[in-house]
Amino acid sequence: MSGPSTYDPKTGIEKWLDARLPIIRLAHDSFVSYPTPRNLNYFWTFGAILTFCLVTQIVTGIVLAMHYVPSIDHAFASVQRIERDVPYGWLIQNIHAVGASMFFLAVYIHMFRGLYYGSYKAPREVLWILGCVIYLLMVGTAFLGYTLPWGQMSFWGATVITNILGAVPVVGEPIKQWLMGGFSIDNPTLNRFFSLHYLLPFVIFGVTILHVWALHVSGQNNPAGVDVKSADDTVPFTPYATVKDLFALAVFLLMFAVFVFYMPDALGHADNYIPGNPLVTPPEIVPEWYLLPFYAILRAITFNIGPIDSKLGGVIAMFGAIAVLFVLPWLDTSKVRSMRYRPWAQRFFLVFVVACFALGWCGGQNPAKAVYQAGDYSQVVTYKAADGTEATRTFAAHTPEELAIAVRAWEQDNPGAEGKAAAVVEPFKFTVETFSQLLTAYYFAFFLIILPVLGLRETPRRVPDTIAKAVLDGSKAAAE
Amino acid sequence: MKTILRALALTAALLAAPALTPAAHAAGEAKHPEKQAWSFQGPFGQYDQAAVRRGFVVYKQICSSCHGLKMLSYRNLGEAGGPFQAVAPKNWQLRGEEPVLGAPGHGKELVNAIDNPWVKAIAANYEVTEVDPNTGEDVTRPARPSDKFIYPYPNEGIGRAANGGAYPPDLSVIVKARHGGADYVYAFLTGFKDEPPKGVEVVEGKNYNPYFRGGWVAMANQLGIAEEAGVITYEDGTQATKQQMAKDVVTFLQWAADPKMAQRKSLGMQVMIYLLVLTALLYAAYKQVWRGQKH
Amino acid sequence: MKARLHSHTDLGGFGVAETTTNSTATDAPAPSRRDFIHIAAGAAGAVGAAMVVWPFIDQMNPAADTLSFASIEVDLSSVAEGQQIQTLWRGKPMFIRHRTADEIARAEADDKAPDLKDPATDDSRLLQSNGQPGKREFLILLASCTHLGCVPTFAAGDYGGWFCPCHGSHYDTSGRIRKGPAPKNLVVAPYVYLSDTTIKIG
Numbered sequence: 001m002s003g004p005s006t007y008d009p010k011t012g013i014e015k016w017l018d019a020r021l022p023i024i025r026l027a028h029d030s031f032v033s034y035p036t037p038r039n040l041n042y043f044w045t046f047g048a049i050l051t052f053c054l055v056t057q058i059v060t061g062i063v064l065a066m067h068y069v070p071s072i073d074h075a076f077a078s079v080q081r082i083e084r085d086v087p088y089g090w091l092i093q094n095i096h097a098v099g100a101s102m103f104f105l106a107v108y109i110h111m112f113r114g115l116y117y118g119s120y121k122a123p124r125e126v127l128w129i130l131g132c133v134i135y136l137l138m139v140g141t142a143f144l145g146y147t148l149p150w151g152q153m154s155f156w157g158a159t160v161i162t163n164i165l166g167a168v169p170v171v172g173e174p175i176k177q178w179l180m181g182g183f184s185i186d187n188p189t190l191n192r193f194f195s196l197h198y199l200l201p202f203v204i205f206g207v208t209i210l211h212v213w214a215l216h217v218s219g220q221n222n223p224a225g226v227d228v229k230s231a232d233d234t235v236p237f238t239p240y241a242t243v244k245d246l247f248a249l250a251v252f253l254l255m256f257a258v259f260v261f262y263m264p265d266a267l268g269h270a271d272n273y274i275p276g277n278p279l280v281t282p283p284e285i286v287p288e289w290y291l292l293p294f295y296a297i298l299r300a301i302t303f304n305i306g307p308i309d310s311k312l313g314g315v316i317a318m319f320g321a322i323a324v325l326f327v328l329p330w331l332d333t334s335k336v337r338s339m340r341y342r343p344w345a346q347r348f349f350l351v352f353v354v355a356c357f358a359l360g361w362c363g364g365q366n367p368a369k370a371v372y373q374a375g376d377y378s379q380v381v382t383y384k385a386a387d388g389t390e391a392t393r394t395f396a397a398h399t400p401e402e403l404a405i406a407v408r409a410w411e412q413d414n415p416g417a418e419g420k421a422a423a424v425v426e427p428f429k430f431t432v433e434t435f436s437q438l439l440t441a442y443y444f445a446f447f448l449i450i451l452p453v454l455g456l457r458e459t460p461r462r463v464p465d466t467i468a469k470a471v472l473d474g475s476k477a478a479a480e
Numbered sequence: 481m482k483t484i485l486r487a488l489a490l491t492a493a494l495l496a497a498p499a500l501t502p503a504a505h506a507a508g509e510a511k512h513p514e515k516q517a518w519s520f521q522g523p524f525g526q527y528d529q530a531a532v533r534r535g536f537v538v539y540k541q542i543c544s545s546c547h548g549l550k551m552l553s554y555r556n557l558g559e560a561g562g563p564f565q566a567v568a569p570k571n572w573q574l575r576g577e578e579p580v581l582g583a584p585g586h587g588k589e590l591v592n593a594i595d596n597p598w599v600k601a602i603a604a605n606y607e608v609t610e611v612d613p614n615t616g617e618d619v620t621r622p623a624r625p626s627d628k629f630i631y632p633y634p635n636e637g638i639g640r641a642a643n644g645g646a647y648p649p650d651l652s653v654i655v656k657a658r659h660g661g662a663d664y665v666y667a668f669l670t671g672f673k674d675e676p677p678k679g680v681e682v683v684e685g686k687n688y689n690p691y692f693r694g695g696w697v698a699m700a701n702q703l704g705i706a707e708e709a710g711v712i713t714y715e716d717g718t719q720a721t722k723q724q725m726a727k728d729v730v731t732f733l734q735w736a737a738d739p740k741m742a743q744r745k746s747l748g749m750q751v752m753i754y755l756l757v758l759t760a761l762l763y764a765a766y767k768q769v770w771r772g773q774k775h
Numbered sequence: 776m777k778a779r780l781h782s783h784t785d786l787g788g789f790g791v792a793e794t795t796t797n798s799t800a801t802d803a804p805a806p807s808r809r810d811f812i813h814i815a816a817g818a819a820g821a822v823g824a825a826m827v828v829w830p831f832i833d834q835m836n837p838a839a840d841t842l843s844f845a846s847i848e849v850d851l852s853s854v855a856e857g858q859q860i861q862t863l864w865r866g867k868p869m870f871i872r873h874r875t876a877d878e879i880a881r882a883e884a885d886d887k888a889p890d891l892k893d894p895a896t897d898d899s900r901l902l903q904s905n906g907q908p909g910k911r912e913f914l915i916l917l918a919s920c921t922h923l924g925c926v927p928t929f930a931a932g933d934y935g936g937w938f939c940p941c942h943g944s945h946y947d948t949s950g951r952i953r954k955g956p957a958p959k960n961l962v963v964a965p966y967v968y969l970s971d972t973t974i975k976i977g
Contacts, residue, residue, distance in 0.1 A: 038775045063834055080551040080652070083740065085839035088830035090740040091747070239769045246820075247766045250759040257755055261748025262523050265656055273657035273737075274649070283693060409679030471774045555843050573969070574905050594843055626843035754823060761816035768809050 006033045030216055035234035036241045037222035039471050043113040044220065044241075045248030046106050052249055053103040054208065058201050060096040061145075068148065070194035072187045075150035076275045094264040100142055101267040102256050104290035107135060115328075116349055118337035119221040125329040127214040130207055132325045137204045139291065139322075144197035146272075146288060147190065153269050155276030156285045158185045158193070164298075167312040184278065224470035225338025226463060233467035284366065292363030293356055294318050297443065299367055300436040317440060324447045331447055333455030341461040345454055352446045355439045367433040375427040377403045381410075383419035393419075400424060511690040513660045513667035516727070520662075520734055523749070526742060527735050529581075532563035534714055535732025538725045542706050543651065546643065546699075548631040551652035552736055554603035555625040558596035560584075561742040563735065566591040566598065599625045606630045644685060646698035655730070655737040662730050667691045669726040672701035703729075846977030848969065851913055859929060861918060864976050868918035868926055869964055870937075874948060879911050881935055882949035890953055893960045897949045904965035915966045915976065916950045922957035937961065 007028040009015040018025055067086050069078040082089035111131070114120055120128035147158045162185065165176040181188030219228060228234055235241075259266065267289060271282040287295050301314035308316065324331075339345045376396040385391040395410070397403035403424065411419065464470040519528035536557070539549075557564045560583075567588035568579035579597060584590045593599055606623040608630070623630060632648075633639035640647045649657075658664045668691045676688040676695065686696035703722045706712060712720040735741075837845070847864055849871060854860050859872035874882070882897040901909035909915075918926050925941035932938030932945035934953045939946075944955030951960040966976045 038773065040775075059831065063831060066835065067838075077551065081838065081840065084551065084556070085841075087833040087836050087838065089834060089838070090744060091830050092834060094744075235773060235775075240773070243762065243766045243769045246816075247759070247762040250755060250762050254752070254755050254759060257748065257751050261744055261751060264744075270657055270659050270661075273653045405677070405679035407679070408681070409677075412678055468774075553840065553843065555839075559839065574967070594846060624848070626840075754819075758816070758819045758823060761812065761819055764812045765816045768812055 005029050030212075030237075031242070032236065032238040034216065034237035035219075035228065035231070036237045037220055037228060037233060037467050038235045038240075039222050039224055039467050039474070040220065040241070040244075041223055042244075042248055043109065043117075044222075045245045046110040046113065047215075048245035049106045049249055049252050050103070050110060051208070052252075053099060053106055054201070054204060057096065057099050057103060058205070060092050060099065061198070061201065063092050064096055065194075065198060068194075070148070070191050072150060072190055072276070075148060075190060079149045091260070094260045098256065098259040098264060098267060100145065101259070101288070101290065102252070103138065104142070104288075106252070107138060108290070111135065111325075112353060114221075115352075116339050117221055117223055118225050118332070118334075118339065120329045121332065121337050122329070123218045124214075124221060127211065127218060128329055129326055130211040130214055132322070134204055134207050134211060135325075136322060137200055137207065141197060141200040141204065142288065142290070144193045144200065147185075147193045148197060149272060150190065150276045151272030152274040152276055152280075152282045153272040153285070155185055155278065156281055157287060158189065160285055162189075164315050164318075167309075167315045169312070221337065222467055223338060223340060224464055224467055225336065225340065226465070226467060226470065229466050230468070286364050289360065289364070292361075293359035294321055294363070296359040296363035296436045297321050297440045299363075300433070300440040302367075302433060302437075317444075321440075321443060324444065328447060328451075332451040333453075334451075334458065334460070335455070336460040336463055338463075341463050342454075342458055343461065344458045345451075348446060348450050348454065351442065355442045355446075359436065359439045359443065362432050362436040362439065365432045367431065367436070369432045370429040371432055371435050372430040373398070373427055374429075377427060378425045379403055379407060380422040381407060381419040382422070383414075384416075386416070510693045510695070511667075511671070513663040513691055516663055516666055518662055518734070519731065520741060523745060526745075527561070527563075528731060529563050529565075530716060531728045531731040532735045533732075534716070534718060534725075535728035535730070535735075536563055537714065538703075538706075538712060538729040539651070539732055541712055542702055542725075543729065544629075544632065546632055546648040547651045548633075549629040549652050549736060550631060550650045552629050553625070554599055554606075554623060554627060554629065555593035555596075556736075556739060557602060558591065558593035558599035558625065559739070560590055561735075561739055562593070563732070564596060564598040564602070565593075566596050594625045596625065603627060644698060648699070651733055651736065653737040655734045662734050664691065665733060666726050666730045669703050669729070670722055672704060846975055848973055848975050850973055852972040854913075856912070861926075864964065869976065870914070870916045870918045870929075870950075870961075872914045872916070872929070874912050874914060878935065878948040882947060885934075885947055885949070885951070888953075892952045892958065895949075895951060895960055900949050900951070900960070900963050902963070903967045905967050907967075909966075909968070913974075914950060915964045915974065917962040917964055919962070920944055920957055921952065921959040921961065922955070927961070 005025055005028070007018075007022075007025040009018045009024070014024060017023070064082060067078060067082045067089065069075060079093065082093050084090070086092075114128065114131070143157070143161060147154045162176055162180055165179065166172045168175065177183065179189075180186070181192060222228075269286065269288075274282075286292065295318075298314045298318040301310050301317050303313070304310050305313050334342060334345065336342055339349055376398055377400050378394055378396040380392055380394050382390060382392050393410070395403055395406050397406050407421065464473055519525060519531065539547075556562055558566060564581065565583060566579035567582050567584050568577055568591050569575065569587065570589055572579060572591070573595065579591045580588075581598070582588075603623040603625050606627075606629075607620045608623045608627055609618050609620050611617070612619045633642065636647055655661050655665055660667070668689060671689050671691045673688045673690065676682060677690075680688070680695060682688075683696040686698055687700050688695055689697050703725050706725065707720065707722040710720070712725060714720055718724060738744075845865060847862070849860075849862065851871070851873070854871055854873040856873050857875045859870050862869050862871065879897075885891070886896045898908065900914065901911065903909050920927050920939040920941065922939065922942055922944050925939050927937035927939040927944070927946060929937050931940075932954075934945050934947035936948045936950060936953075937946040938944070939955065939957065942956050944957035945953045946957075946961055947953050949960075950963070952958070964976050966974045969975050
């Protein structure tokens with residue numbers, strides 16, 4: 001796919017080096033002459049954006065590690081010192097914190113793009129799996145990093161997530177203790193989390209190199225999903241892809257900068273500005289926004305499934321939601337790569353994207369909260385009226401708390417009327433919990449049922465023979 | 481391409497939306513704080529330094545007996561963007577000149593917070609306990625600008641015991657640590673009610689405040705009490721009403737939580753302008769490169 | 776940026792639409808709007824990259840809390856005649872010595888002594904950092920032997936001043952090196968009198 005190298009060393013030094021370490025040749029073949037499908041859209045710029053994000057996180061992270069103190073007594077204050085006293089510390093800290101969110105935003109767009117255009121299909125299975133590995137490492141790194149400021153969310157997030165391990169039968173508890181280096185999240189945990197948070201980005205970097213390598217072996221997919229057949233189908237990476245990537249990166253940076261300079265805390269959680277306290281759990285523990293869908297899946301399993309209790313079930317579902325991505329190349333049976341030519345797959349994909357957003361929303365809500373509630377809570381109170389006859393009075397309110405207040409208020413106003421309250425009648429409620437369960441079911445059904453079956457049943461639209469033709473068809477369609 | 485751009489923008493907006501909407505509160509919801517007009521809001525907003533100075537007085541005279549400012553040092557008051565930042569000509573100390581409050585410019589340099597006379601005077605009101613290296617005994621000395629704000633309690637246990645078991649939170653980043661930020665803290669400070677609404681169960685020894693989660697809080701209506709007792713007389717003649725004191729102290733606390741806001745916003749504006757220019761140039765370059773290429 | 780501009784001549788694909796013969800030209804074409812845009816974008820990018828570097832360098836400079844200890848104020852009234860206090864300034868030990876009349880006389884008498892390794896008058900060792908003369912009685916020194924940095928002890932050695940126990944350097948009552956391996960006099964700290972009894976060091 002990459003074809004023979006077109007690098008032509010001109011100067012003596014270049015020739016000398018090329019015979020010994022053809023690094024310029026490698027760079028030239030990978031990022032200059034590399035043939036790029038000419039029909040790539042802006043979704044294909046996120047590879048470059050992600051590389052930028054990774055480098056930014058590593059550079060700012062190394063700087064922050066110069067000032068951060070990984071000790072439960074000093075971590076919170078040392079982060080404050082970075083924001084207050086270290087020259088430009090506020091800037092670098094904001095970039096790192098906002099950068100984590102930007103990284104995930106970009107990776108999700110990148111992943112949805114791969115999903116839509118069938119970038120996981122042969123011959124790109126390994127490329128896709130390496131991407132999944134990177135994503136998994138990113139989740140791990142983000143989780144470890146979120147512990148470091150030692151705020152309430154840091155502490156309780158770490159507590160809740162390490163407790164997930166406790167769900168594993170038999171070995172769960174010992175592994176949990178081994179990971180925490182104690183019986184709870186404490187100083188040893190913070191120290192090792194810091195060490196691992198420093199290590200993992202370099203592992204990500206290594207896997208990224210493999211990811212790019214795999215990409216350059218199989219070549220880029222493209223919106224039409226057809227293979228490159230001739231030189232007409234491609235343009236050289238430089239300048240075509242480079243300039244487009246740079247433009248997209250600049251747009252991305254604009255949004256990045258808005259967060260860094262004008263709303264640095266918008267993506268975080270207020271409770272993380274309260275120093276970690278093992279005695280008080282925050283009223284609502286939620287992960288950072290980018291992990292909310294998986295958190296919703298974790299909480300959606302509220303029932304035992306045979307021998308698997310609900311806790312372990314939730315953990316299996318959550319990890320399963322990521323694990324299913326690894327086997328996706330073998331789940332999708334369609335011969336057509338790009339969903340552009342698969343009308344039904346398009347519809348199911350759109351629902352899938354909406355379901356992912358909805359799961360994210362659910363993950364941030366109290367599970368008992370009603371998405372829809374038909375009417376009010378009500379309660380009938382029977383009491384003795386002033387004339388001695390028995391009377392009833394019906395109270396209604398939107399929540400049980402408001403109902404109790406209303407009943408008590410009436411009792412205070414009518415001290416003589418000793419009432420007997422009947423049971424509270426609950427209205428029909430469609431809760432966040434039920435909603436999450438439905439969405440979780442769709443999430444798995446999309447991968448395990450819809451994609452395998454649809455590939456066999458669906459009649460795709462006609463796929464263009466070549467990329468060049470796809471481009472011509474596209475411009476014709478636009479002209480009409 | 482347009483559809484794709486639109487889809488991209490939509491994706492970004494959708495992704496950002498759940499993150500930006502604050503997580504809903506659990507059952508027993510607190511009253512939502514009303515929006516206030518703040519000097520520091522928006523991309524160009526700056527601290528009303530007179531309000532920050534008044535707020536410091538409120539903090540010092542009312543709040544500081546129970547609430548600390550662990551993350552701050554006295555010098556912060558005189559640093560760039562702080563309420564007592566002062567300017568003076570170069571070498572003012574040797575030339576016997578007096579600094580004046582204000583931001584640098586017009587040949588006047590920011591006075592080093594360590595030498596700032598206002599900061600020194602404020603710090604000198606406090607006492608620091610140190611161990612005398614010669615005798616090994618505790619000795620006290622007046623605080624210096626480089627010292628941290630003196631904490632009201634030597635440890636958490638004493639703090640709890642002094643407040644009926646409730647430990648008054650540190651206020652260094654309180655505005656960032658509460659959903660609703662400055663609006664919430666303002667609503668909380670001014671929202672105390674003598675009587676809870678009918679039907680709400682009374683919790684003995686606590687005070688009712690509808691903005692507080694659960695409704696009952698150990699802290700008393702301090703600003704209401706201070707207004708009645710006339711605890712504060714502002715030097716600049718501002719009437720020290722409950723609302724005024726709340727507004728001032730919240731502005732002070734916002735500054736305490738985010739002292740680098742001025743630097744952040746001014747650098748931010750430069751970066752935004754730069755990025756807009758760069759984006760425009762790159763777009764032009766992109767159009768040039770791809771001109772005539774079918775894609 | 777540079778690679779992209781180079782590729783203009785290296786690769787045939789650049790600007791195909793304008794002219795195909797252009798792709799084989801090896802000499803740079805006359806400046807055009809196209810070149811201007813590329814150069815401007817490249818330059819803007821380079822300037823931005825250069826500006827980004829500064830915060831990452833500056834962050835390693837002493838932070839504001841560290842700088843707040845860069846100067847200290849010392850009340851001299853607590854130092855009795857014939858006493859010296861030892862204090863830390865910027866993490867380094869200092870001597871603030873209240874000299875007796877005898878010590879002062881001895882220091883002045885030795886101004887022209889032939890064995891001064893690092894000749895200096897006692898007057899010059901009392902100068903404030905603003906160039907004004909200091910007070911005869913108070914000598915403000917870094918307590919670090921100029922040989923290898925040990926802390927010398929007072930009232931030891933042959934000259935009535937300091938003696939460094941590490942390698943045997945003798946300093947006089949003005950802190951000047953007289954004998955031993957140390958090459959220089961004890962360093963006078965930068966200080967100014969803020970009032971009659973208060974000095975600011977640093």
